[in-house]
Amino acid sequence: MISVLHRIEDLQVVCFAIIFSVMAWQMRKNKTIRYAWLSYVLASVVSVLDVAMPQPLSTLTVSCIFAIISIRYAILASAMSAFTRRSRWLAMVSYGVAALSASLLLLPRAGVAPFVISGLFYLFLAVQLSLMCVIVLLSKEKATRVPRRFIGVLFLLSVACRFAQTWAVWSHASARAAWWRDQGLFLNSTVIGCVLPFTIVWMMNARIQKDLLKQSLVDPLTELLNRRGLNDAAQRELSRYARVRQDFAVAVVDIDHFKTLNDSYGHACGDDVLRSTASLFRELLRQSDVVSRSGGEEFVLLLALTQESETLAVLERIRSAVAARTLQVGDATVQTTISIGATNTRGRFNLTWRELHDEADQALYAAKRGGRNRTALFDAQDTGASHGPEQGAVDVQSVA
Structure with a gap:
């Protein structure tokens, strides 16, 4: 046997x-x-x-x-x-x-x-x-x-x-x-x-x-969550909010004049800007926050445990850091800015992800109408209140 x-x-x-x-x-x-x-x-x-x-x-x-x-x-x-x-x-x-x-x-x-x-x-x-x-x-x-x-x-x-x-x-x-x-x-x-x-x-x-x-x-270029990953994260955050009633903020971020940047310096430079911006977001935000690239030059941020009174200060810190950053492209130094539209749960009941995203999107359009390189918070009465006097643009300085 x-x-x-x-x-x-x-x-x-x-x-x-x-x-x-x-x-x-x-x-x-x-x-x-x-x-x-x-x-x-x-x-x-x-x-x-x-x-x-x-x-x-x-x-x-x-x-x-x-x-x-x-x-x-x-x-x-x-x-x-x-x-x-x-x-x-x-x-x-x-x-x-x-x-x-x-x-x-x-x-x-x-x-x-x-x-x-x-x-x-x-x-x-x-x-x-x-x-x-x-x-x-x-x-x-x-x-x-x-x-x-x-x-x-x-x-x-x-x-x-x-x-x-x-x-x-x-x-x-x-x-x-x-x-x-x-x-x-x-x-x-x-x-x-x-x-x-x-x-x-x-x-x-x-x-x-x-x-x-x-x-x-995950988005392969920036290694941030993509749109599908963002939706999953947003649903988890909404479930947490329904349980504990602790506010969170949603921000939609758009790189100003990104198409002009791509046309002037090529898509490789545009990719570098996207990667650099994603890296900066990860550095400035907490581990509990969510950063995603929803498409093109647009990013979406979920700021956990953030009150409405805190939202503007957090986002302005991010906007200022991006505006102060420069990238070397060949013989030129490229400086970019971002526009941010944001909203907050503000203790409201029965919110959906689509509603919050639409509110932040409306605030983003208000920021762009206000001259770019600024942060706007959603206001149901006024469709967004802009903040920051700067006029955003792709600022190019030649290197001697």
């Missing part, structure tokens, strides 16, 4: 090696897949040796198989390190353990008993599995937390099996030792050989889903 199970496991390992070969070819830049493929190629080599060599296997053959498995574990540690993007030094330690395992090939010639050599191999493999467990659990990536913890449990189970095998080999209790050894081999083949590939794919899919969600919610 045990021999039949081993043959089934050998066939599974070869099948996974073929699957990972195809994946490695299709995703050649993915280090995790490449390392996983190499590890299963080595596992296939072990399976071939297990089938092709005459039974029972000689001490030298068994030692060679153990050394290959140790190298395979080191490569798997590199796969885990490549996936988590950290703990590379632990993978290097695993390669050091693999080198020690390979050195055990010299012990049979020195007359060391086979059971001592096997026990040392099992002990080294347990250490390598422990290193892989630490690598996957040290990562703090939330999107892959569940599959990483699952894989960590698998590695811990394998560590327990390897330690049990070490005890069984060194205990000299022949019948019981053989049982523990066979059960440990079966569990490790099942865990590492069969369950692990599915968990690796699970981890990769979790990260891909996170990346796709980010791409759908």
Whole structure:
């Protein structure tokens, strides 16, 4: 029965090696897949040796198989390190353990008993599995937390099996030792050989889903929330406001004369202005505030826990900082300004996001009508009250 199970496991390992070969070819830049493929190629080599060599296997053959498995574990540690993007030094330690395992090939010639050599191999493999467990659990990536913890449990189970095998080999209790050894081999083949590939794919899919969600919610140029991400954030803020009744402000920001800037200096310069403006917003606002690029040269700000009396001061500080900033474009220095329209919840009930955005939009138009480079607060009676005497424009100063 045990021999039949081993043959089934050998066939599974070869099948996974073929699957990972195809994946490695299709995703050649993915280090995790490449390392996983190499590890299963080595596992296939072990399976071939297990089938092709005459039974029972000689001490030298068994030692060679153990050394290959140790190298395979080191490569798997590199796969885990490549996936988590950290703990590379632990993978290097695993390669050091693999080198020690390979050195055990010299012990049979020195007359060391086979059971001592096997026990040392099992002990080294347990250490390598422990290193892989630490690598996957040290990562703090939330999107892959569940599959990483699952894989960590698998590695811990394998560590327990390897330690049990070490005890069984060194205990000299022949019948019981053989049982523990066979059960440990079966569990490790099942865990590492069969369950692990599915968990690796699970981890990769979790990260891909996170990346796709980010791409759908984040503007690639400025790395701010896009319109869809803004709508989600606005609904969360409205839900919070409905619960705790703490006011927040909404501001629509537009870069003055942006089309003229693009026409004069090119779209690359316009992109630099957008990125610089987004960066400035992130610096000046709190982590609880929301900054988004809703399209073109327009940004939307959600200022959490902000009273109506505080709104103007916060936005004027932002407007002044943008007006004071200069950008170097070739031999010219470009200075831009912004116009801001804002509104506040002001303790009102049953507000919708569209209503708040429309109010801020009306205030923005009032700011532009008032001469740009100014902040306007929405006034239901007067459609917006402008603030600031400056006349906004793209101010270009040639550099001598």
